[in-house]
Amino acid sequence: MERDFYKSPKPSKIMRFFWKAAGGDSYILERSTYSDQVKYMCLGGIIVATGLMAALAGGYAFYTIFEPRGSAIEADTVSWTTSLLSIIFGVFWGLMIFNLDRFIVSSTGTGDGTEAITWGELKGAIPRLLMGAIIALTISKPVEIRMFKSEIDAELHSAQMQKQQEYIASIDSLYAGRIQNEKEKISKWENEIQTKEERYVELENQLTKEMSGDAGPRGYGPEAKKIEQQMKRLDSEINIIKNKNTPLIEKSYQNIVKFEKNKQKDIDNAEVVASGLDGLLERIKLAHKIAGFWISLFITLLFLAIELTPIFFKLMLIKSPYDFLKQNTQELIIAEQGIYIQYNYHKDKNGQERDLIKHLESEKLLLEKKELLKAQEELTQYAISKYKEDMMKKIDDNPESFIKSES
Incomplete structure (x- = not known):
C-alpha cells in the first residue's frame, strides 16, 4: 500500500507462509508495519519448528516401538518397512501437532493490549496452556531418549544380559526338576530288576557250592534241588519285572531326551525374550535414570518454553496497527452483512x-x-x-x- 509517510515492505513467499502458520491475515499484514510482519513471521516460525520436531519425535517413537528386536548394542539391519511406516506416521503426527499449535496460537487474543499479563488473561489462557504443555511432553520424551541413545543402549544391553541369564537359570531349574524326576523313576525300576538279578546270582553261587561239595556232601542233593527251584521261580519273577519295567524305562529315557531338546530350544529363545526389554517405556525409564531428575526436567522445560512462548508472547503484545486494522476490517464485514452490535448494552442476572x-x-x-x-x-x-x-x-x-x- 502506497503512502506518503510510510511504505510497507513487500513480503517474501517464506514470510507469507509463516504468516499463515501463525494464523495471521496476509491482506492486513501487507498494510501493516514491518514490526507486525516480523512478529507474525516469528510466531509462524516457532509453530513450524514445533511441527517439524513433533514429526521427528513421532517418527522416532514409532520406529522404537515397532522396530525388530535384538541386542541393544549390536547393529541390527534396518527394517525398511518399519522405516517407511515411521516416516508416514511422523509426517501425520507433525501435521497434526502443527495444526493444533496453529489453532492454539491463532485463537489466543492479544489480551488487554498491554505488556502485563493479568490474572484474567492468564485464567482465560489456561486451556491453551494445558494443551501446549501436553504437546511439549509428547515431543520432549522421544527427543530425550534419542539424545542419550548411546548410554541407554549400554544400560539396556546390561539389562538384557541379566534378563537372559535369569531366563536361562529359570529354564535350567524348570527342566532339572523334570529330568531328575524321570531319572529317579528309571533308578527305581532298574533297582527292582537289579535286586532280583543279584539274588539270582547268590542262589547260583550256592548251587555251585552244593554241586562241588564245598558246603557238604558232593552231588545233586535235596538242598541243591531246593536252590534250583528258587532260581527257577526267581528267574520267572525277573522276566516279569523286566517285561513290565523295560518299556517304562525306555519311555523315561525318551522323556529325558525330549526335555533336553525343549530345554535347548527355550535357551535358544533366551535372546529373543531378553530383546523384549527394548521398548519405548523401558528407554524412557532408562533416560530418566541416566540423565537424572534435573537434566530430564531441563529438557522438558526447554520444550515447554518453545511450545508455550507463542501463547505468552501474544498475551504480552501491545496493540499495534495490525490489531486495529483487523478490528476495523471485522467491523466493516459485520456492517456489510447488516449486523448491528451495541456493546455492553445491559447486564444479565449475574451482573455480567x-x-x-x-x-x-x-x-x-x-x-x-x-x-x-x-x-x-x-x-x-x-x-x-x-x-x-x-x-x-x-x-x-x-x-x-x-x-x-x-x-
Whole structure:
C-alpha cells in the first residue's frame, strides 16, 4: 500500500507462509508495519519448528516401538518397512501437532493490549496452556531418549544380559526338576530288576557250592534241588519285572531326551525374550535414570518454553496497527452483512455485561414478511365483504331462487 509517510515492505513467499502458520491475515499484514510482519513471521516460525520436531519425535517413537528386536548394542539391519511406516506416521503426527499449535496460537487474543499479563488473561489462557504443555511432553520424551541413545543402549544391553541369564537359570531349574524326576523313576525300576538279578546270582553261587561239595556232601542233593527251584521261580519273577519295567524305562529315557531338546530350544529363545526389554517405556525409564531428575526436567522445560512462548508472547503484545486494522476490517464485514452490535448494552442476572446484537437484514426480511401477511389479511377481509354485498343484492332481486320448497 502506497503512502506518503510510510511504505510497507513487500513480503517474501517464506514470510507469507509463516504468516499463515501463525494464523495471521496476509491482506492486513501487507498494510501493516514491518514490526507486525516480523512478529507474525516469528510466531509462524516457532509453530513450524514445533511441527517439524513433533514429526521427528513421532517418527522416532514409532520406529522404537515397532522396530525388530535384538541386542541393544549390536547393529541390527534396518527394517525398511518399519522405516517407511515411521516416516508416514511422523509426517501425520507433525501435521497434526502443527495444526493444533496453529489453532492454539491463532485463537489466543492479544489480551488487554498491554505488556502485563493479568490474572484474567492468564485464567482465560489456561486451556491453551494445558494443551501446549501436553504437546511439549509428547515431543520432549522421544527427543530425550534419542539424545542419550548411546548410554541407554549400554544400560539396556546390561539389562538384557541379566534378563537372559535369569531366563536361562529359570529354564535350567524348570527342566532339572523334570529330568531328575524321570531319572529317579528309571533308578527305581532298574533297582527292582537289579535286586532280583543279584539274588539270582547268590542262589547260583550256592548251587555251585552244593554241586562241588564245598558246603557238604558232593552231588545233586535235596538242598541243591531246593536252590534250583528258587532260581527257577526267581528267574520267572525277573522276566516279569523286566517285561513290565523295560518299556517304562525306555519311555523315561525318551522323556529325558525330549526335555533336553525343549530345554535347548527355550535357551535358544533366551535372546529373543531378553530383546523384549527394548521398548519405548523401558528407554524412557532408562533416560530418566541416566540423565537424572534435573537434566530430564531441563529438557522438558526447554520444550515447554518453545511450545508455550507463542501463547505468552501474544498475551504480552501491545496493540499495534495490525490489531486495529483487523478490528476495523471485522467491523466493516459485520456492517456489510447488516449486523448491528451495541456493546455492553445491559447486564444479565449475574451482573455480567451483555451486548445487543441486531441482524438488520434478517429483521428487514421479517418485517417485510409480517407486513405482507397483514396486507393479505386486509385484502381477504375486503374481498369477503364485497362478496357478501354482491350476494345480498342478488337475494333482494330474486329471493325465490335461493329457497327450495318441498312439494
